[in-house]
Amino acid sequence: EDQVTQSPEALRLQEGESSSLNCSYTVSGLRGLFWYRQDPGKGPEFLFTLYSAGEEKEKERLKATLTKKESFLHITAPKPEDSATYLCAVQNQGGKLIFGQGTELSVKP
Amino acid sequence: EAGVTQSPTHLIKTRGQQVTLRCSPISGHTSVYWYQQALGLGLQFLLWYDEGEERNRGNFPPRFSGRQFPNYSSELNVNALELEDSALYLCASSLDPAPAIGELFFGEGSRLTVL
Numbered sequence: 643e644d645q646v647t648q649s650p651e652a653l654r655l656q657e658g659e660s661s662s663l664n665c666s667y668t669v670s671g672l673r674g675l676f677w678y679r680q681d682p683g684k685g686p687e688f689l690f691t692l693y694s695a696g697e698e699k700e701k702e703r704l705k706a707t708l709t710k711k712e713s714f715l716h717i718t719a720p721k722p723e724d725s726a727t728y729l730c731a732v733q734n735q736g737g738k739l740i741f742g743q744g745t746e747l748s749v750k751p
Numbered sequence: 752e753a754g755v756t757q758s759p760t761h762l763i764k765t766r767g768q769q770v771t772l773r774c775s776p777i778s779g780h781t782s783v784y785w786y787q788q789a790l791g792l793g794l795q796f797l798l799w800y801d802e803g804e805e806r807n808r809g810n811f812p813p814r815f816s817g818r819q820f821p822n823y824s825s826e827l828n829v830n831a832l833e834l835e836d837s838a839l840y841l842c843a844s845s846l847d848p849a850p851a852i853g854e855l856f857f858g859e860g861s862r863l864t865v866l
Contacts, residue, residue, distance in 0.1 A: 676854075685755070685841050685857030686794070729794070738807065739784075739855070743793035 644669045644734050648742035655720055655749050663715040663745045665730030673733040675713050677706050680727045680744070689728075720749045753778070755858035757842050763864045764832050772827040772861045776844030783825040784845070784855065785817060789838035797840075800825055829863075837865045 647666045655661055667675065674693050678686035690699040692708040699706045703724065705716040715728055727744040734740065756775045764770050776783050785797040796809035800819035808815075814830040823844075829836055839862050843855040 678857075683859070683862075685843070685859050686855075688854045688856070691854065731794075739796060741786075741794040743791070 644740050646730055646732055646740050646742035648730050648745050652746045657749055657751050658719045660718045663728055665713040667732045669732045669734045671735030675708055676731045677715055678729040686729055722749050722751050725749045755844050755856050757858035757861050761862045765866050768832050769830045772840050774825045774842030776823050777856055780844035780846050781823055782845045783819055784843045785827050786841045787838045832865045834865050
């Protein structure tokens with residue numbers, strides 16, 4: 643069964659304290675792995691798509707990487723405005739998009 | 752450019768009632784997806800419409816249904832509401848349907864509370 647597991651469930655950082663979020667997946671043929679950011683009471687906002695192991699994407703303080711079994715979202719020198727829930731999703735061979743439960747990130751000034 | 756719009760934003764219903772949620776995709780997007788986000792359960796795929804046809808549905812009972820109109824807007828209907836239907840219902844649109852889903856643009860959701 644296709645599955646996406648994100649860890650940790652919640653992460654509290656001080657401003658400037660770099661860290662990484664993990665997304666482990668089991669999927670019948672990976673078509674793509676996606677990272678989204680979701681603010682409270684809002685819909686998810688697309689961040690990155692990764693298609694193959696070894697691929698990396700960057701946007702401001704965020705960098706996403708992909709291996710054959712997991713993806714990492716690295717946050718460098720985070721700011722309070724980076725506080726949000728970060729969602730990982732994988733697309734399987736059938737085209738279905740499967741989401742993880744997310745990591746709730748809190749960055750304190 | 753207007754994003755994905757959903758209505759209503761909040762609603763309260765009682766068990767056994769029926770509800771209709773509405774979604775307007777980004778102009779030019781033909782695919783519409785519906786997701787349920789219940790507390791602690793993450794996003795669960797409900798339905799996918801493209802060019803007016805239902806292309807796929809998730810593991811939800813038949814009382815969850817919907818349709819897509821010729822202008823690509825969509826409705827999600829839930830009959831015989833149950834307490835566990837309380838959730839944020841998210842609509843998303845995309846330019847490319849599966850197998851190349853790519854980037855999904857989400858609306859801000861309709862928060863349904865069932866009492």
